[in-house]
Amino acid sequence: GQSLEQPSEVTAVEGAIVQINCTYQTSGFYGLSWYQQHDGGAPTFLSYNALDGLEETGRFSSFLSRSDSYGYLLLQELQMKDSASYFCASPGVAGNMLTFGGGTRLMVKP
Amino acid sequence: GAGVSQSPSNKVTEKGKDVELRCDPISGHTALYWYRQSLGQGLEFLIYFQGNSAPDKSGLPSDRFSAERTGGSVSTLTIQRTQQEDSAVYLCASSLDGSNSPLHFGNGTRLTVT
Numbered sequence: 001g002q003s004l005e006q007p008s009e010v011t012a013v014e015g016a017i018v019q020i021n022c023t024y025q026t027s028g029f030y031g032l033s034w035y036q037q038h039d040g041g042a043p044t045f046l047s048y049n050a051l052d053g054l055e056e057t058g059r060f061s062s063f064l065s066r067s068d069s070y071g072y073l074l075l076q077e078l079q080m081k082d083s084a085s086y087f088c089a090s091p092g093v094a095g096n097m098l099t100f101g102g103g104t105r106l107m108v109k110p
Numbered sequence: 111g112a113g114v115s116q117s118p119s120n121k122v123t124e125k126g127k128d129v130e131l132r133c134d135p136i137s138g139h140t141a142l143y144w145y146r147q148s149l150g151q152g153l154e155f156l157i158y159f160q161g162n163s164a165p166d167k168s169g170l171p172s173d174r175f176s177a178e179r180t181g182g183s184v185s186t187l188t189i190q191r192t193q194q195e196d197s198a199v200y201l202c203a204s205s206l207d208g209s210n211s212p213l214h215f216g217n218g219t220r221l222t223v224t
Contacts, residue, residue: 031210042201043153045212087152091210097143097158097166098213102151 002026004088004101011107012078020073020104022088030091032064032071033098038084046073046086075106083108112136114216116202122222123192131187131219133202141208142185144177145201147218153201159185160208192223 004024012018022032031050035043047055049064049071061074075082085105089098115134123129135142144156155169159179170176174192179185189196199220203213 033210033212035213042215042217043203043213044215048210048212050210097155097169099155100145100153103153 002090002099004090004099006086006088006101006104008102009105009107011109013109014078014080016078017074017076018078018106020075020086020088020106022071022073022101024069024071024088024090024101026069026090026099029066029069032062033089034060034062034073035087035089035100036084037087037103043087078108080108080110082106114202114204114214116200116216116219118219119217120220120222122224125194125223126191128188128190129192129221131189131200131202131221133185133187133204133216135183135185135202135204136214137183139204139206139214140182141205141211142179143203143205143213144185144187145203146198147201148198156187156200158208189221192221194223197221197223 006022033048034046036046037043047062049062054063059076064071085103087100087103089100091098117132140161142159145153147153157177158166174190177187199218201218203215205211205213
C-alpha cells in the first residue's frame, strides 16, 4: 500500500512565499506529482518530480528528496488566485493509478 | 482541443435507484481513471483502465459499483442501488499513456442521493 501525508491547511499573505510539504510511504516509488484544485473546479496538473532536486515552473517550484521520502511545492509571489487546494500524488507501481494525498487548502490573504 | 467531458454535471437520485455516469476522455489517451471526492476531502481512487489490459478495480468500494470502457474510449461508471453515502463528486481523468503522464480531469458529476 501507499500513503501520502500533507498538512490540511496553510494560510499566507499576498506576495509571500509558502511551502506545502508532502511525505510519502510507498511500496515502490515512481515519481511525485502536484495538482491544484480551485473550489468547485477540476484538479489540474502543476508539476512532476522523478528525480531528486528542484523543478521550477514560473512562480511554482517542486522539490523531491527520495532518501527522505519527502517533497514540497513552493509557491512564490503569492496571489489571491492561488487560493486553492493542492494535492501531491504518486503511483505505487510504474504506470499504475495515482494515489493522492489528502490535500492542503491554501488561503491567501490580502 | 477538447478536454475530458463528463455527463451529467449534476445528478439527483433517490436511494435505491441505479445511476450511470459517463466520461469521454481526450482522444488518443490510453489511460482512464475514475476518482470520487466528498466535500472538502481528497481524491479516492475507484478504477483505472489502461489500453487493453484488465482494469484495476481495487478501489471500487462495493459490488454495487462497476465500470466499463468501450472501444478504448468512452467509459461508464454504474452505481446500483444507490445509498446516501454514495453522494459525492465523481471525477474522471485521462492521461496519454498511464505512466507518469499528467492526468487531465473532467469537471466531474455531482451525485446527490436523497
